[in-house]
Amino acid sequence: MGEFELISHFFAAAPCAQGGEGVALGIGDDCALLDVPVGEQLAVSTDTLVAGVHFPAVCDPLLLGQRSLAVAASDLAAMGATPIGFTLALTLPEVSADWLQAYADGLNRMARQCQLSLIGGDTTRGPLSITLTVFGRVPAAQALRRGGARPGDLLCVGGELGNAAGALPLVLGERQADAALAQPLLDHYWSPSPQFTLGQLLRGRATAALDISDGLLADCGHIAKASRVALEVNLDQVPVSSALQGFLGHEAAVQAALTGGDDYVLAFTLPPAQLSSLQAQGLATFHVIGRVLEGQGVSLRDGQGQDITPRQRGYQHFRETP
Structure with missing residues (x-):
């Protein structure tokens, strides 16, 4: 042919x-x-x-x-x-x-x-x-971009994180699991759902946005750099699915949610005054996970407010060697 x-x-x-x-x-x-x-x-x-x-x-x-x-x-x-x-x-x-x-x-x-x-x-x-x-x-002039986040904004994500990264051992045949745990993870890996409805609702509301492909912390770094601000992520507020926790255990599931790639959910910054308006749209899938501050970079805080930011923040194709 x-x-x-x-x-x-x-x-x-x-x-x-x-x-x-x-x-x-x-x-x-x-x-x-x-x-x-x-x-x-x-x-x-x-x-x-x-x-x-x-x-x-x-x-x-x-x-x-x-x-x-x-x-x-x-x-x-x-x-x-x-x-x-x-x-x-x-x-x-x-x-x-x-x-x-x-x-x-x-x-x-x-x-x-x-x-x-x-x-x-x-x-x-x-x-x-x-x-x-x-x-x-x-x-015109309503496209969501990475460079508009402002101190005082909320940091939000459009859904649970880490499912696709958790699915990788299943995809590669390295592990097996009961269908109740495996299928939600595999579905997220093989058939992610682009969040068009959320993205269009964020026009005129969000100050910055991107989709998470290389890991939450790594991709938040793109917003922080483009906006010239600091982003603070609260560990206890990061949404992790029960299937992912059941498959990997709590600690590994949280690590996948923070640094695993292939989520393809939106991360965005939102002025607090816009929160109730967005919630009124009935979107149960978005979560507030942190805030925008003066400064630069991305930090991760535990429940006591301690800085627990890991060195490894996500996937890079061409990583610099020390």
Whole structure:
């Protein structure tokens, strides 16, 4: 099967490739064309996932299809954007019709969940890697950014943390567990849910935001640096699921919540005056976990207010050696 047959059979014919709101022209020409309403801006983000780095080289392609789009789409949610479409650049070591069909099915499931249309891309031969570029729209000057946190703001997260990091031993086949503990963790790893509703509600409310991909403490550091403030995290307020604690034990579960990656929930700063307004939206999943202070960096405090900030704060691809 040649490149163009592959694209036509597995991707161009998929339901998610049939256009949607904001897509003037999708797959089939040299470029896609997107319509952005007057007074709105285009939000664009690219993610690359490499076999053996971001996912096991041998895994269920349907689950991989779901995960690969979800982690890219989460960046749109973090900016408060409304989703429009995405492109897919797929590098394959070989052509397997069964693998491609399952991957396309998983991709389509997540695309429909996120209301994203597949609008183009590329295929080539090589070691398995997946690059997705996602497009969304946001009212001008209302995009959520990392650089607006102010002293006195509350630090919040959009849900429980650490589940995907806790799932990693299960994903890699290093451990097993009863389905009641394992399945919630595996679901979070393979099918994270970009928080579009929360992101859009935060427009005009939150002062800064991002999605947690490399670990809570590490990613909060990005907000602190961009905003030129200090963030203080209260350990006792960090939300950890019962499944994660049952699987790893309390201490390891808390460590996963603080420094484990792949959560894809939003971390954001919120003026106290906005708290009741956001709570009135009925979002039971967001939690206040700390505050913004004068200064710089990120600190972790225990129940007695003692600084217990760990040296290892999250995942880095290119870590400097001492």
